[in-house]
Amino acid sequence: MLEGRRWSAGLSVAHALVIGAGASGAAFAWRLAGHGWDVTCLERGHWQPDLSTPQSARDWEVRRLTDRSPNPNVRRSPADYPVLDDTSIIKPAIFNGVGGSTVLWSAHAPRFRPSDFRVRSLDGVGRDWPITYWDLAAYYEVNDEVVGVSGRHGDPGNPPRTPRQTPPVPLGPAGRRVVAALERLGWDWWPTDGQLLTEPYGGRLPCNGCGPCEMGCQRGARASADNTYWPRAIAAGARLITGATVSRIVTDGRGMAAGAEWVDDAGEWHRTDADVVVLAANGIGTPRLLLASASPQHPNGLANSSGQVGRNLMLHPIAGVSGIWDEPLASWAGNDAFCLLTQHFYETDLQRDFVRGYEMQLTRGQGPLITALGGFGLGISWGAGHHTRFEELFGHVATAAVTCEDLPHPDNRITLDDSVRDRAGVPAARMHYQVEDNAARMLDHGIASAERLLREAGAKETRVTRVLPGAGFHLMGTARMGADAADSVVDADCRAHDVANLLVIDGSVFASAAAVNPTPTIQAVALRAADRLAGAA
Amino acid sequence: MSDVSLAPFLAALLPGDGRWPSAADLDLALAAMVSAVPESASALEVVAGLPAGDPVAALEGLAERDPATFGAFQVAVYGAYYSHPRVLAVIEERCGYPARAPQPRGHVVPLVDPDPLPTCLGGQPRWRPDGTQIADTVRATQAADPDRMWSREEIEQWRP
Numbered sequence: 001m002l003e004g005r006r007w008s009a010g011l012s013v014a015h016a017l018v019i020g021a022g023a024s025g026a027a028f029a030w031r032l033a034g035h036g037w038d039v040t041c042l043e044r045g046h047w048q049p050d051l052s053t054p055q056s057a058r059d060w061e062v063r064r065l066t067d068r069s070p071n072p073n074v075r076r077s078p079a080d081y082p083v084l085d086d087t088s089i090i091k092p093a094i095f096n097g098v099g100g101s102t103v104l105w106s107a108h109a110p111r112f113r114p115s116d117f118r119v120r121s122l123d124g125v126g127r128d129w130p131i132t133y134w135d136l137a138a139y140y141e142v143n144d145e146v147v148g149v150s151g152r153h154g155d156p157g158n159p160p161r162t163p164r165q166t167p168p169v170p171l172g173p174a175g176r177r178v179v180a181a182l183e184r185l186g187w188d189w190w191p192t193d194g195q196l197l198t199e200p201y202g203g204r205l206p207c208n209g210c211g212p213c214e215m216g217c218q219r220g221a222r223a224s225a226d227n228t229y230w231p232r233a234i235a236a237g238a239r240l241i242t243g244a245t246v247s248r249i250v251t252d253g254r255g256m257a258a259g260a261e262w263v264d265d266a267g268e269w270h271r272t273d274a275d276v277v278v279l280a281a282n283g284i285g286t287p288r289l290l291l292a293s294a295s296p297q298h299p300n301g302l303a304n305s306s307g308q309v310g311r312n313l314m315l316h317p318i319a320g321v322s323g324i325w326d327e328p329l330a331s332w333a334g335n336d337a338f339c340l341l342t343q344h345f346y347e348t349d350l351q352r353d354f355v356r357g358y359e360m361q362l363t364r365g366q367g368p369l370i371t372a373l374g375g376f377g378l379g380i381s382w383g384a385g386h387h388t389r390f391e392e393l394f395g396h397v398a399t400a401a402v403t404c405e406d407l408p409h410p411d412n413r414i415t416l417d418d419s420v421r422d423r424a425g426v427p428a429a430r431m432h433y434q435v436e437d438n439a440a441r442m443l444d445h446g447i448a449s450a451e452r453l454l455r456e457a458g459a460k461e462t463r464v465t466r467v468l469p470g471a472g473f474h475l476m477g478t479a480r481m482g483a484d485a486a487d488s489v490v491d492a493d494c495r496a497h498d499v500a501n502l503l504v505i506d507g508s509v510f511a512s513a514a515a516v517n518p519t520p521t522i523q524a525v526a527l528r529a530a531d532r533l534a535g536a537a
Numbered sequence: 538m539s540d541v542s543l544a545p546f547l548a549a550l551l552p553g554d555g556r557w558p559s560a561a562d563l564d565l566a567l568a569a570m571v572s573a574v575p576e577s578a579s580a581l582e583v584v585a586g587l588p589a590g591d592p593v594a595a596l597e598g599l600a601e602r603d604p605a606t607f608g609a610f611q612v613a614v615y616g617a618y619y620s621h622p623r624v625l626a627v628i629e630e631r632c633g634y635p636a637r638a639p640q641p642r643g644h645v646v647p648l649v650d651p652d653p654l655p656t657c658l659g660g661q662p663r664w665r666p667d668g669t670q671i672a673d674t675v676r677a678t679q680a681a682d683p684d685r686m687w688s689r690e691e692i693e694q695w696r697p
Contacts (some may be wrong), residue, residue, distance in 0.1 A: 009588065056638050058637075063571055065603060114667035115664070130666060132669055134672070137696070138693045145689075153687070156657055156660045159662075159675055162687055168652070171652045172646045176652070179655075183656055188663060190656070208644075367639075374613055383550065383551075387554055395633065
């Protein structure tokens with residue numbers, strides 16, 4: 001494998017080598033550099049030019065289906081690695097570049113609840129985390145200050161938090177109808193937190209309601225790790241090397257992490273040595289690299305004596321229930337993915353046939369092309385009658401997204417598939433994922449609740465997509481955290497049980513998935529891991 | 538493949554109705570779509586080779602026996618159609634959606650008055666205790682003063 005490679009002269013030495021420049025890697029690099037550590041980050045992708053987002057082009061929706069697709073198998077960027085997904089009913093939604101998948105995300109930013117960390121103790125399912133909400137509470141606040149969060153404090157449905165950096169995003173006409181319905185039904189709701197500015201903050205502009213946050217934000221209103229953490233991390237001394245595709249983590253004779261081998265865009269190979277190696281490559285990329293870094297000391301993959309690397313993939317099955325109103329709602333206006341959240345069905349209720357629970361967030365409508373193609377199960381035929389139906393739908397739709405807690409299952413997992421390799425010769429990741437029984441029952445309940453809510457809000461028709469197939473963006477559990485080295489990959493401080501100088505800091509370490517978007521928790525975990533490594537917490 | 542050979546199928550897929558133009562009557566940028574969606578090149582070829590006598594039946598047959606090819610054809614044609622200036626002008630006229638790209642001007646969310654606040658605002662804590670002592674302490678403080686403005690320094694004190 002090593003023959004024929006062209007190597008750069010000499011080795012460079014870094015104190016901590018972070019692999020992946022996304023949500024977790026950026027937060028970690030900033031925090032650790034702030035403690036005086038020498039930090040280098042390797043990122044296989046590149047910076048995104050400020051004006052590279054396509055929302056200024058007339059064919060912006062075509063771009064959403066092609067080169068700005070969140071699915072790497074559709075996008076086919078040179079920076080992407082193959083993710084074989086025919087064994088998963090939910091397809092991957094990730095991005096490789098500075099900022100990682102926060103470049104193409106919608107910025108909904110609720111926090112986990114305290115109970116989410118104690119699911120085994122409270123409900124007898126899954127695994128407890130070896131840390132609690134209270135270990136992370138202060139880090140959530142640090143993260144909010146860096147990224148800028150819109151929202152409103154005072155939610156009695158969650159532990160207290162500080163006043164948000166900017167006010168909440170507007171509810172809009174559909175949101176107001178749904179809020180009135182929630183109040184009539186007696187279901188709790190809250191104007192949810194988002195990493196999306198509604199007023200200027202930190203030198204960034206506020207949102208102007210263009211719609212598709214998940215295509216990138218040329219105004220910088222929507223936070224992504226490249227416009228929040230990375231400028232700070234670089235100012236603090238961290239080095240970021242882009243176009244650096246890691247092939248494996250190198251270990252020494254004792255089986256400790258020694259650094260990483262990587263190839264640049266020109267095909268030249270490099271090795272960067274480090275005292276500590278930190279994996280931040282997301283719930284797919286991280287287990288892929290661990291498994292690809294097998295060695296005589298670690299024959300089943302690095303840090304995998306438990307056999308848990310790659311297993312317990314949790315994605316959040318999400319149902320999309322769209323309401324269609326007679327009256328026009330201009331539902332294309334505003335950030336498309338969230339304006340309110342109800343956690344009324346979030347906790348275990350023994351009267352139901354499932355444990356744990358789900359949240360519902362209200363998303364707005366889509367653009368003309370996605371509407372015409374029947375996105376979110378809208379049901380619109382081609383041919384005669386197409387345009388009549390289009391006029392009934394476009395601007396008249398809002399969708400309740402039912403996000404269900406996923407429980408860990410060993411067969412939902414990431415494996416290597418050497419039928420395809422990336423430019424560094426690393427086998428493709430293969431996703432294996434089915435909705436487990438508890439979540440399936442939860443989906444049924446959530447869909448019924450969403451239909452009831454939307455009807456109460458005046459929708460004349462509802463359309464259901466039982467599991468959104470493209471929603472593989474919450475990637476958790478594939479190198480889980482635990483106190484027992486026989487049953488988990490890393491400890492409470494994100495250190496690998498098997499390799500003391502190897503950390504995993506992304507969503508892979510989640511022992512449970514909760515039923516909310518994971519990014520703020522990913523970032524809080526990464527910030528805490530940096531403090532723990534530096535002895536500052 | 539030529540526009541002539543595709544025309545009956547474009548008209549069948551997206552017919553005009555007096556307000557909306559037929560896809561066959563527009564100069565659709567299908568070449569650009571082929572560039573953006575490589576799968577559409579072969580799909581357009583397949584459609585162009587279908588019997589044109591009854592294009593609706595021909596497309597229905599294709600959708601049934603080869604949904605992937607039909608889907609690629611549909612995405613290519615819809616993509617070109619729904620980004621065409623004449624179609625965008627109709628959308629603006631019929632639906633109120635501005636006939637321009639979303640940026641740089643954005644869209645204004647219609648507002649007539651401030652958004653309502655949840656009636657649970659100021660209410661008692663509703664989150665589930667996790668069995669820790671700090672949870673009980675925080676809940677008690679939150680219950681005593683639901684509208685309290687918490688500082689980061691106070692929250693720092695919760696750390697075990």
